[in-house]
Amino acid sequence: METVPTNIRIGGTLGLIGGIACIVCMVLFFRAEESALLDMGVYMLVAVMFFALAGGFFKGGQWSWSVLLLMTFLTIGAVGGSVIAGAMDFYVGAVLALIGVLIAANLAMPTSRVWADRLRI
Amino acid sequence: MKAHTCHNVAFAWSGMIGVAVFVIAWVCAASVDTAWQFGVNNLSEFGISDTDARLYFNYGCILAGIIVAIFGAGRALNTENAGHTAGGAFIAVGGVFLALIGVFTMDSSLHNLVAVSAALFILMGIVAVTAGNWAADRKIIAGAGIVFVVFLSVMLLVFDVAELEAYGIILALVWFLIESVNMILLGKKG
Numbered sequence: 001m002e003t004v005p006t007n008i009r010i011g012g013t014l015g016l017i018g019g020i021a022c023i024v025c026m027v028l029f030f031r032a033e034e035s036a037l038l039d040m041g042v043y044m045l046v047a048v049m050f051f052a053l054a055g056g057f058f059k060g061g062q063w064s065w066s067v068l069l070l071m072t073f074l075t076i077g078a079v080g081g082s083v084i085a086g087a088m089d090f091y092v093g094a095v096l097a098l099i100g101v102l103i104a105a106n107l108a109m110p111t112s113r114v115w116a117d118r119l120r121i
Numbered sequence: 122m123k124a125h126t127c128h129n130v131a132f133a134w135s136g137m138i139g140v141a142v143f144v145i146a147w148v149c150a151a152s153v154d155t156a157w158q159f160g161v162n163n164l165s166e167f168g169i170s171d172t173d174a175r176l177y178f179n180y181g182c183i184l185a186g187i188i189v190a191i192f193g194a195g196r197a198l199n200t201e202n203a204g205h206t207a208g209g210a211f212i213a214v215g216g217v218f219l220a221l222i223g224v225f226t227m228d229s230s231l232h233n234l235v236a237v238s239a240a241l242f243i244l245m246g247i248v249a250v251t252a253g254n255w256a257a258d259r260k261i262i263a264g265a266g267i268v269f270v271v272f273l274s275v276m277l278l279v280f281d282v283a284e285l286e287a288y289g290i291i292l293a294l295v296w297f298l299i300e301s302v303n304m305i306l307l308g309k310k311g
């Protein structure tokens with residue numbers, strides 16, 4: 001029985017925090033208007049991406065290390081793109097992008113790669 | 122192998138110099154032609170300005186284009202990675218078109234063709250070199266390229282031409298700096 005490295009635990013937790021933060025922000029920025037559909041949809045999309053990332057960190061997760069890293073970069077890109085498109089608040093986007101960067105930094109550690117590709121199966 | 126490494130570092134520096142030349146030309150042109158506004162006017166409007174901005178921009182494009190073409194050729198020739206070879210070749214061709222922007226200014230019928238070709242070749246170069254970095258297990262560096270391509274895709278949908286051009290060029294300049302640092306690190310390792 002392999003113990004889960006601390007950086008993997010931190011990465012998974014950050015993914016969960018990112019997803020929950022998106023859901024909270026979706027509620028905070030909710031407007032009962034048809035024009036707000038895109039904004040709400042973007043928060044939901046980014047929340048799903050963060051939750052999927054968190055899932056990838058846990059035992060029996062769905063992705064290899066490379067795919068997990070690719071998804072992290074795509075999540076950071078989606079957050080930045082949402083801010084550029086004006087669908088997400090700038091400060092919320094900055095915090096979520098920071099969470100994404102921290103997840104990528106956790107994944108960049110050698111122990112993460114060994115655990116994600118070999119030990120967790 | 123040692124000579125190969127030295128060439129890589131030298132070509133990497135040419136990328137940084139190319140970025141510096143373009144930034145200096147842009148800043149000088151913008152400070153001379155005060156009517157030009159960021160994100161409102163096209164960058165190519167410097168090329169037909171009544172002020173000296175015309176000289177800064179046109180000669181800046183020619184010089185930066187030549188240096189970027191050298192950088193691309195170096196990226197293509199000093200590697201065995203298919204992505205780097207293809208990307209370097211695209212960037213070299215993009216650099217030639219960038220130089221031609223300084224020759225065929227906005228009042229020329231060839232300007233649009235040259236400007237769009239420069240942007241497309243450099244974008245294809247960024248995508249190919251990013252794929253090459255990913256395949257070469259330099260995934261964090263490749264990540265910057267992935268994020269930039271996502272940003273550019275969104276900008277293409279939401280920005281008008283002047284904004285897309287200005288922000289797109291800034292992203293490309295940052296990517297060139299990151300890739301130059303990557304080449305220097307690769308060279309020092311080798």
